[in-house]
Amino acid sequence: MRTPVFTGNCVAIATPFDANGNINYDAFGRLIDNQIEGGVDAICVCGTTGESATMTIREHIAVVEYCVKRVNHRVKVIAGAGSNDTSAAVYLSLHAQDSGADALLHVTPYYNKCSQAGLVKHYEYIADRTELPIILYNVPSRTGVSFTAESYQILAQNPKINGVKEASGNFSLLAHTRHLCGxxxxxxxxxDDQVVPMMSLGAKGVISVASNIIPGVMREMTHLCLDNDFQAASKLQIEYMDLIDALFCDVNPIPVKEALNLMGMEAGPVRLPLCELSEKNHERLRAAMAAKGLL
Structure with missing residues (x-):
């Protein structure tokens, strides 16, 4: 039987940039250390929140390598390696493996809008060419394609495919997946707004945007669920809904990088075509953070 790559809270870590748009490794190192001190169980680098879509291949590889070295085995490192080009996904996977990452996160191929058969072939091709466990990533609002439970069932037979980061918001899909896949x-x-209900259906934790600013809260929420104290976990989920909603008042990671900047974490700007928050959303975010004592 496989063991999960992690249980509990994994931060989908932001990538800080300087005023010129270059990667700010000093700030990145401090952010990594802050997350580990906050109790995260794992760090996911170069995912959506890390703005991998606007990184060059060279930057992507360098950021993964830096993260692995900075973490230095204190927690698990999951490297984003997804692409709409299967060969590019393999290339990023092999570099992550060579860097010492513990696992891979592979988003469904975007723009191509492949069939379910294409999804299965894509992931089997990658799994055949890397030794690391793979976490699938289903986020149809961004990619235009979603897994079916039946495709999960096929891929679950591959020992290198550990599971899925499920961001479809589709609880029926989750229930059918749990039924078919074991x-x-x-x-x-x-x-972040569905952690407790998903864990009540058997999810092992969260890969979290909110953890960038509240790692301790997200750890507590997930570990309460793992301890079957869903009543206490639900109270936390509800208590932090305003803040979580504010972190998604614009396209991720625009709000969370602004939140990090407000906390003095020097996350810097987002890269085009993303752009800064509107004044209205800035004030909404600031108010939600102030209400939780984060400013």
Whole structure:
């Protein structure tokens, strides 16, 4: 039986940039250390929140290598390696493997809008060419394609495919997946506002945007669920809904990088075509953070 890559809270870590748009490794190192001190169980680098879509291949590889070295085995490192080009996904996977990452996160191929058969072939091709466990990433609002439970069932037979970061918001899909795939195809929430209900259906934790600013809260929420104290976990989920909603008042990671900047974490700007928050959303975010004592 497979063991999950992690249980609990994994931060989908932001990538700080300087005023010139270059990667700010000093700030990145401090952010990594802050997350580990906050109790995260794992770090996911070069995912959506890390702005991998606007990184060059060279930058992507360098950021993964830096993260692995900075973490230095204190927690698990999951390297984003997804692409709409299967060969590019393999290339990024092999570099992540060589860097010492513990696992891979592979988003569904975007723009191509492949069939379910194409999805299965894509992931089997990657799994055949890397030794690391793979976490699938289902986020149809961004990619235009979603897994079916039946495709999960096929991929669950591959020992290198550990499970899925499920960000479709589709609880029927989650229930059918759990029914068809058994207990050793693992699911993690990809939505901070759905952690507790997903874990009540068997998810093992969350890959979290909110953890960038509240790592301790997200750890507590997930570990309460793992301890079957869903009543206490639900109270936390509800208590932090205003803040979580504010972190998604614009396209991720625009609000969370602004939140990090407000906290003095020097996350810097987002890269085009993303742009800064509107004044209205800035004030909404600031108010939500102030209400939780984060400013």
């Amino acid at each position: 207990d050793d195809f693992y699911v993690w929430s990809g939505n």
